[in-house]
Amino acid sequence: MKALQSVRGMHDILPADIAAWQWLERRLSRLMARYGFEEIRIPLVEKTELFTRAIGQGTDVVEKEMYAFDDRNGDSLCLRPEGTAGVVRAALQHGLLNPPGLKLWYAGPMFRHERPQKGRQRQFHQTGVEVFGLDAPAVDAELIALGSRLWRELGIAEHIELEINSLGDRDDRQRYRQALLAYLGPLRDQLDDDSRRRLESNPLRIFDSKAPATQALLKAAPRLIDHLGEGARAHFTAVTELLDAQGIRYRINPGLVRGLDYYCRTVFEWTTRSLGAQGTVCAGGRYDDLVEVQGGKPTPGIGFAMGMERLLELVKGQNGRFENPPHAYLLGSEPASERLGLAEALRDRWPELRLVTDLQGGSFKAQFKRADRSGARLALVLGDQEMADRTISVKDLKGDAPQASVAQDSMDDWLRTFFDDDRRGHGK
RNA sequence: GUGGGCGUAGCUCAGGGGUAGAGCACUGGAUUGUGGCUCCAGCGGUCGUGGGUUCAAAUCCCAUCGUCCACCCCA
16 A cells, blocks of 8 residues: 655644744734734635635636635635635624724634745645724734734844835725826837736736846836825825834835735735745735625725744744753653553642653663653653662753652652752753 | 756665665664663665666656745745
8 A cells, every 4th residue: 555645735744843833823822912812713614705706816816826626515615825805704704893993813724726835835824913993004003013023022023024015095006007007008018928918917916027127117117106095195104104103114115016906005014035035924914895895894904914834934043943852751660550650640740740651661771762862851760679669760861960769759849859959050 | 837956764865777875863782770972783675656668777768746946926
């Protein structure tokens, strides 16, 4: 029988990586709570229409990256490619949008059928936040402040830069689209193939082109930011002033459009240069029309999502190692019953103790070897001799102190003293 | 979807038509109740998979899957 492999671009997260994931997850959930966000958990599968409506028919995500399939009853379903659409759906379905000011966060896997490369997988993990019903610039600014704080707390702030832009309101974009077409139309022949195609499908996206010739032409192109209506312009100015006031540095990038159609007004992207071609670590923006598009009453919204794998790459480059080695490794001689009994008794009284029992047996040499490999601080020995005189031999595997013999009855005191001294010794 | 690199032991990799290798890891011994350092021995592979060429294929050819990197696009 041939062994099967995981499907392309979908990776196991192995025990060796779990400590880093949990470290990041704990920090994220704590941070969300500090800003008054509540967690929501929604299905990985939604009706395909939810995403085609929210993200937009002409987008790459919908056109070629969705994991869509037919359910047994003929419904077209889809593995979620992003989180916002589902959160909006859930908020509408359960009437969460009243009163205004709902703040939600979510975390979990997303699926996009793309060719994998550095920082990109077909199943990847995002953590995101959404705020509903508030249109004040302060909302945008606070979300950005949350991100900024996160990078500082993760120790990666110096590797991440903020870019922002305003896409204006729907009418603004419509007017701008005309202006852009008027400029680029005559230059059609000088554009790269993709950009020429986008003249029809989605002219704004031409700004994403990496073709040098196209970028050169775009330098002189009309800028969306100059076509903002009064509302959008005032909003954007207010957001940047709030960022200035908080000392958050940013770069206004007039070419920053986003891949999903639902964005309007403020869009932003946190990027890094340390991750290869995939520089975006976290991105988001306003989506004031999205709730209405999904069948709700007009309700402004704003949110962002960050890519956990990319974030972890940065954190690992910075932070080195994450480990949770056991505190103690219990070994001894047969029969195992006394050893198991001792381990359970210790676990009863020391809920925080990470205690591994040797279940493989064999020579003391082999067991000590495993104890060492486990990374445990202490080896606890319950051999024939110890069982006979009701003691435990304790050896510090990380130090030079001679092995101690401790009466089983006073094990608690011994452990308490040992770990207390240890804490003091390390000045923690 | 397009292009390129790479798939050989658990891991990192050598070998590019003629008997499948090294280091690390693992197991045992030197040390009959003591890890780490050292030395010795051992275990471990249908060379990603399927086809083809050949007397002979890990090696050459084709296909396919996976992986990495880039493009497209995105977190």
